[in-house]
Amino acid sequence: MPIISLPEPDASLESSLRDAAEGRAWLANQTQVQPLRMLRALLKEIKAIDHCVSVPATRLELLDVLRPAVIQAQAGVAIRYAHKPLPLLRDEQEVFEQARDLWHALAIAYLRPIPLLPQQLVHQALHRGAVALRETLHSHFVAGIEVRPDFLCLLYDILITAEAQGLQRNRMADPDYPQLSQSTIAGDVTWSFLLVLSDPYRFSQAQFNVANRVFSRWCELASFQAEPSQDRHAKTISLAKWLGEDVVAEGKPQWLDVRPVVRKIRQRVDALQAGETPESLKLGRELTPAGCIRLMRELDHILRPQPKPLGDILDCDTVDLVFGNENLYLLLAGKPLLDHALSAQSSHISHDRLALFGFDNAANRIDHVKDECAPAEMWTVEDQWILRAAPDGGQVVAPLLVGIRPKGEESPQLAILIGLRQTNDGWLAANVRRLPSPPASALQKVAAVLPGVQAARQPLFLLPDDEAAGLSASICLPTGSGLRQGSLLALEESPVEHIRLGEVIERGSNFVRFAYGRT
Incomplete structure (x- = not known):
C-alpha cells in the first residue's frame, strides 16, 4: 500500500x-x-x-x-x-x-x-x-x-x-x-480538482455556487489517466501543473479527462438557449438564463489543456487603480461629483468668515489651485497578475469596477478587477479585464428622500460596442439602483440623453452592467 x-x-x-x-x-x-x-x-x-x-x-x-x-x-x-x-x-x-x-x-x-x-x-x-x-x-x-x-x-x-x-x-x-x-x-477527488482547475477565485458568489453545484453532479463522469488521450477531440488536463512534476508518479494518474463534463456543460447551454430555465436544469436560481449561459461557456473554455489566461496583460511595471464611483466619475469627467459650495443653511457662517478673513472658503477662491486628480492605489504588474501588499491599502471585494489612471498622454480606462485572492505570503493578487474604450461618464438625478433636500446625482458609465465579445453598447450602474431590464433613463452630461436598459451582461460588487438602446 x-x-x-x-x-x-x-x-x-x-x-x-x-x-x-x-x-x-x-x-x-x-x-x-x-x-x-x-x-x-x-x-x-x-x-x-x-x-x-x-x-x-x-x-x-x-x-x-x-x-x-x-x-x-x-x-x-x-x-x-x-x-x-x-x-x-x-x-x-x-x-x-x-x-x-x-x-x-x-x-x-x-x-x-x-x-x-x-x-x-x-x-x-x-x-x-x-x-x-x-x-x-x-x-x-x-x-x-x-x-x-x-x-x-x-x-x-x-x-x-x-x-x-x-x-x-x-x-x-x-x-x-x-x-x-x-x-x-x-x-x-475529481470534484476538488475540477474546482482548482476552474480557478474559482474568478467567480462571483452566485457563479461559484452554480459551478460547485454542477461539478458535484458531474464529477463522477471525469476519469484519471496515466497517459494523455491521443484523440484530437480529447480534453485531458495535466495534473503536474498543479501538483509538480516531482509529485506525479510514473505509471500513476497524471491526467484528468474532462471531456464528458464539457459535453454536459454544452448540453446545458443548448437547453438554456432553447428556453429551459436554470431551475429545471438543476442549476439553481442564483443566475438568470443569460448569466448561466455565460458561466457555462466560461467553464467550457477553462476546462481545456491550454486555457486562455484570465485577464489582460498590461504593458507596464505598475498600474494606478481608482476605486469608488465618485472617484471614477472624477477620473472620466475631470471634475468632482459633489459641489463643495456652502449651503444656504450655513450662510451665517459664511458671513462670519467673510468679515474675519475677507473670503468664505479657500477652496472657492479663484486663485486656489484645485487637485482634480482621482486618488489611486499603485499595484505591481507581473504578467497577467497585479499585486499589492495586503496591508498597503483598503479592503477589496471582486468582481469590482475600477479605473486605470493614465500616465502621460494616455486616456483613462475602466476595467473589471477579477480573480482576487490573498496569497499565503501576504499579498493580494488579481487580474484586470479592460472594458471597451473610450468610456464616458454620465449623471442620473435620484429623487431626494426628505423634502427640502437637494436631489442627489448618481454617476453612470457608458461603454461603446465591444466587437471582440460581440456585445453592443453598455452602461455600468451602481449596485442597488433598483433599475432593471426595460427601465427608461434620462441622463445628464452624457453623449446619450435617453436610453432603455437591455439585459444584464454582468454583475459585480459595486456595479451592474446592462446593454442599452437609445430611445
Whole structure:
C-alpha cells in the first residue's frame, strides 16, 4: 500500500475520549448553539484523538460520532469569513484558519490509521478523508485565500492509495451528506480538482455556487489517466501543473479527462438557449438564463489543456487603480461629483468668515489651485497578475469596477478587477479585464428622500460596442439602483440623453452592467 505523507500528531494534547460512547457523552455536554466555541472545542479534541486513540477501528467510530457536529459548527461559522472583502480582518482571518484547520485535522485523523485497517474500513477512512479535504479546499475558495500546495498533494496521495486497493470507483453512502447520494473516492477527488482547475477565485458568489453545484453532479463522469488521450477531440488536463512534476508518479494518474463534463456543460447551454430555465436544469436560481449561459461557456473554455489566461496583460511595471464611483466619475469627467459650495443653511457662517478673513472658503477662491486628480492605489504588474501588499491599502471585494489612471498622454480606462485572492505570503493578487474604450461618464438625478433636500446625482458609465465579445453598447450602474431590464433613463452630461436598459451582461460588487438602446 502506498504511504500517505502526513504531519506528525501534536504530542502535547491529551484526549479524555476513548470510544464512541464517551464521544456522545462529550457532545451532550457541549454548547452546540455557539458554533465558534464548538468549532474550537472540536479542533482541540480531534487533534488530541489523532495522538491518543491508537486502536484504528475505535478511532473511526469516535470520529464518525464527532463528524456531524463538525459539519454543523462549520456551517455556523462560515458566514464570519466567506465572501468577505480582502484582506480579511484579524477576527475573520482567525475564524477562517480555525475552520480550515478543523477540516484538515479531521482528514488527518481519518487517514493516519489506514495501514492498520482492514480493506472495508480502509475504504471508509479514505472516503471520509477525501470529503474532509474537499471541504478544506472549499473553505479556502469562499474565503478568497490561496490553497496550500500540500493539500492538493494529500488529495493525490488519497487517490493513489485508493487505486492501489482497487477502491477508487467503489460507491459509498455518506449519512452526513444525504443530498449527495452515493459517491466514490475518485469522484470526490475529481470534484476538488475540477474546482482548482476552474480557478474559482474568478467567480462571483452566485457563479461559484452554480459551478460547485454542477461539478458535484458531474464529477463522477471525469476519469484519471496515466497517459494523455491521443484523440484530437480529447480534453485531458495535466495534473503536474498543479501538483509538480516531482509529485506525479510514473505509471500513476497524471491526467484528468474532462471531456464528458464539457459535453454536459454544452448540453446545458443548448437547453438554456432553447428556453429551459436554470431551475429545471438543476442549476439553481442564483443566475438568470443569460448569466448561466455565460458561466457555462466560461467553464467550457477553462476546462481545456491550454486555457486562455484570465485577464489582460498590461504593458507596464505598475498600474494606478481608482476605486469608488465618485472617484471614477472624477477620473472620466475631470471634475468632482459633489459641489463643495456652502449651503444656504450655513450662510451665517459664511458671513462670519467673510468679515474675519475677507473670503468664505479657500477652496472657492479663484486663485486656489484645485487637485482634480482621482486618488489611486499603485499595484505591481507581473504578467497577467497585479499585486499589492495586503496591508498597503483598503479592503477589496471582486468582481469590482475600477479605473486605470493614465500616465502621460494616455486616456483613462475602466476595467473589471477579477480573480482576487490573498496569497499565503501576504499579498493580494488579481487580474484586470479592460472594458471597451473610450468610456464616458454620465449623471442620473435620484429623487431626494426628505423634502427640502437637494436631489442627489448618481454617476453612470457608458461603454461603446465591444466587437471582440460581440456585445453592443453598455452602461455600468451602481449596485442597488433598483433599475432593471426595460427601465427608461434620462441622463445628464452624457453623449446619450435617453436610453432603455437591455439585459444584464454582468454583475459585480459595486456595479451592474446592462446593454442599452437609445430611445
